Amino acid sequence: MRAVQDRHRTGPEEDPIRTLRFGVNYTPRHGWFHxxxxxxxxxxxEDLEQIAGLGLDHVRVFHLWPLLQPNRTLIRTGAVDQLARLVDLAGEVGLDVLVDGVQGHLSSFDFYPEWTRSWHHRNVFTDPEAVEAQAALLRTLGRALADRPHLIGLQLGNELNNLVEHNPVTVEEVDHYLDTLLAASREGVRPGHLVTHSAYDAAWYGDGHPFTPEASARKGDLTTVHPWVFSGDCARRYGPRSPQVRHLAEYGTELATAYALDPARPVWVQETGAPEPHIPAADAPGFARATVRNAAECANLWGVTWWCSHDVDRSLADYPELEYTLGLFDSAGRPKPIAEAFAEVAAETHSIRPRDTALVLDCTPATRSVSGPGGAYFEAWMRLRAEGVRPAVVLASRADDAEYLAARGIKEVVRPS
Incomplete structure (x- = not known):
């Protein structure tokens, strides 16, 4: 596996240069995840060779929970073997792999095994037997993949907080759920592999949402963020070429850094993309370049993984319109202009630019939306950014912690006006 991060200075007056990871979330061209x-x-x-041909270094891959575990006490060996074969194929073409375990939710569709539904409905977050079944699945996947030298690690699943609507849960229950599944994942994989989890933007911006910023930023080996331009209607609110859109991934990285206990905790922009009509196709290459370049200046950035590799074929029905055009490749496997732009910016040399000014975020779980698009804090941060300031984010609870601020290189703390 490639090194997670390699920083060095090229000269006494130059900004630190580091190696970032650039990859894509793999969506099969033929038949999607079906x-x-x-x-x-x-x-x-063939799909993976196209991805490797762009010069990217990793993919994130997904199997379907109902096919892996159709019964609470049955994990299908054949399905696990399929996943292992896909991981091997990626390695053969030079791609490292992160595997998501419990799907869960993918591109507007939810995939529940039948044993969690109908007359024997089980809350997937709180039912002890359902949680243990997911833990068993993650242990099994980790053990099946542990010997692959190109395995980055194991993630609990894709945006599991999308399942909250059908599975009511409290903050405390979410914490127990995540802790249980992260521990199970570590039992399977080997030391050195990442163990992570992911959530969609409600975890950061949603008032009262049970998946919290603290859980995202403090559990697992690094923080994953999915800064989508449709969250909070960001692109429509501000415009597809606006600073608010083009600095969104940068902002999400800095917001995640603020919630971490470790000032140096890595942040992975694990999903970002150019969904039409929020980002018109003609603007997509410019959006990709700006998004990556801006995020790459963040000191804690681990890498960027684009969503997604291939467009959904229009022969498949009932997807939201934006899902059909999110790929770097079209449904025939041809690279789109955005693929060339992403490959170009991924190949650039990226330097960390210090952030010595921090904007204080003062909110409660019930007022978390101030930090999302349209919120007062979000807009204050973006105003500073448009004025040429490169603000970090610092929580109000740590704004007077001199040792913490020094560890982050912050010399000035300002409050939103």
Whole structure:
């Protein structure tokens, strides 16, 4: 596996240069994730070769929970073997791999095994037997993949907080759920592999949402953020070429850093993309370049993983319109202009630019939306950014902690006016 991060100075007066990871979330071109029903290694390899051809270094991959674990006490060996084969194929073409375990939620669809539904409904977050079943699945996947030298690690699942609507849960129950599944994942993989979890933006911006910023920023080996331009209607509110849109991933990285206990905790922009019509196709390459370049200046950035590799084929029905055009490649496997732009910016040399000014975020779980698009704090941060200031984010509880501020290189603390 490639090194997570390698920083060095090229000269006494220059900003630190580091190696970042650039990859893509793999969406199979033929049949989308339904392709797991009749997995075709040759087609998968073709997709992965296209991705590697862009010069990217990793993919994030997903199997479907109902196919892996159709019964609470049955994990299908054949399905696990399929996943392992996909991981091997990625390695053969030079790609490292993060595996998401419990899907869960993918591109507007939820995938529940039948044993969690109908007359024997189980809350996937709080039912002890349901939680243990997911833990068993993650242990199994980790053990099956642990010997792969190109495995980055294991993630609990994709944006599991999307399942909250059908599975009511408290903050304390979420914490127990995450702790249980993270521990199970560590039992499977080997030391050196990452163990992570992910949540969509409600964890950061949603008033009272049970998945909290603290859980995202303090549990697992690094923080993952999914700064989508449709969250809070950001692109429509401010415009597709606005600073608010083009600095959104940078802002999300700095917001995540503020909630971490460790000032140096890495942050992974694990999903970002150019959904039409929020980002018109003609603006997509420029959006990709600006998003990556701005985020790359953040000291704690681990890497950027684009959503997604291939467009959903329009022969498949019932997706939101934006899902059909999110790929770097179209549904015929041809690279789109955004693919060339992302590959270009991924190949650039990226330097860390120090942030010695921090804007204080003072909110409660019930007023978290101030930090999202349209919120007073979000707009204050973006005003500073547009004025040429490169603000960090600091929580009000740490704004007077001199040792902490020094560890982050912050010399001036300002409050929103």
């Amino acid at each position: 392709s797991w029903h009749d997995f075709d290694p040759a087609r998968a390899r």
